[in-house]
Amino acid sequence: MTAESTSTVQRTANILHALGASDVTPESGLGVVDIARRVGREKSQVSRALKALSEVGFVERDPHTLTYRLGWQFFALASNAGQQRLRTVGPPVLRRLVGTVKEAGYLSVLCDRSALTVLSESPGRAVEAVGWVGRTTPLHSTSTGRALLMDRTPEEAGHLLAGTDFTDAGPGAPAGLDDLMERTARARRTGYAVADEEFESGLVAVAAPVRDFSGRVVAAVNVSAPKYRAGRDLDRLGRVVMATGHQLTAAMKGRGRPA
Structure with a gap:
């Protein structure tokens, strides 16, 4: 595994941990800016990762608040x-x-x-x-x-x-x-x-x-x-x-x- 792929995996794991934090409820979720702050990454990097995660069901985006929460596929696994x-x-x-x-x-x-x-x-x-x-x-x-x-x-x-x-x-x-x-x-x-x-x-x-x-x-x-x-x-x-x-x-x- 290359350094770049290792970094991508770590970033993805950190995002999932952030969305699964005890102070984050399914109703509130987290916005991209909040997630970026919590994981210490640039907003653009977090946005790309969230898009990929949402495509496979690991996160969901609320169409009204535009916040993210853990998705059905994550809980199924x-x-x-x-x-x-x-x-x-x-x-x-x-x-x-x-x-x-x-x-x-x-x-x-x-x-x-x-x-x-x-x-x-x-x-x-x-x-x-x-x-x-x-x-x-x-x-x-x-x-x-x-x-x-x-x-x-x-x-x-x-x-x-x-x-x-x-x-x-x-x-x-x-x-x-x-x-x-x-x-x-x-x-x-x-x-x-x-x-x-x-x-x-x-x-x-x-x-x-x-x-x-x-x-x-x-x-x-x-x-x-x-x-x-x-x-x-x-x-x-x-x-x-x-x-x-x-x-x-x-x-x-x-x-x-x-x-």
């Missing part, structure tokens, strides 16, 4: 990279969690209107849930669902859960959307969700969110166990699972090592 990284960093972290709590652990993502289990780890106990990879569970009656809903407004959750039968659950499940959102708000405050016989009788679980580089919830890590074995220890389990969620989040952002 980031999402795909995040999913790949989750599959890479997830297994060793999940194994450590299960080794610590001695209960079954799972990693799930939002799929349509359910939680899809993508990874699982077993402690080898005689009594445990098995065969969950590739299966879905409801959002309204599981700790995993609540963790995945943590960043959703009541309106967004209502749209996502439209038509849900809240009576089709365990004895401790939320009675309706308002109850669910109250429990979700409580989970947001503590950092982890607790489900006590919500999915089915005799089963308890705790879950915490996993976030991507933008801070968006992209997955949930959870531990579930029979109530007779873990029912009195849910707060401790919750704190351990929350720490695991933080570890996975750091790894997703490239700030932690999975092994």
Whole structure:
């Protein structure tokens, strides 16, 4: 790679970093002059780079304000990279969690209107849930669902859960959307969700969110166990699972090592 091409790549990366800064919202964006100032380049150089980036969908230009923001193609690639990284960093972290709590652990993502289990780890106990990879569970009656809903407004959750039968659950499940959102708000405050016989009788679980580089919830890590074995220890389990969620989040952002 020549010095000129290296400079072009660096300039492009700096522009994308500038548009992705925490003080830049999708509504406001940045003008060419602001971008040039932030990356320390001439306006003409930045304009040419933005034109090339917009042609491939990495940035978008607002036709009214003439400001730029990150485009759909950038987020599509980031999402795909995040999913790949989750599959890479997830297994060793999940194994450590299960080794610590001695209960079954799972990693799930939002799929349509359910939680899809993508990874699982077993402690080898005689009594445990098995065969969950590739299966879905409801959002309204599981700790995993609540963790995945943590960043959703009541309106967004209502749209996502439209038509849900809240009576089709365990004895401790939320009675309706308002109850669910109250429990979700409580989970947001503590950092982890607790489900006590919500999915089915005799089963308890705790879950915490996993976030991507933008801070968006992209997955949930959870531990579930029979109530007779873990029912009195849910707060401790919750704190351990929350720490695991933080570890996975750091790894997703490239700030932690999975092994």
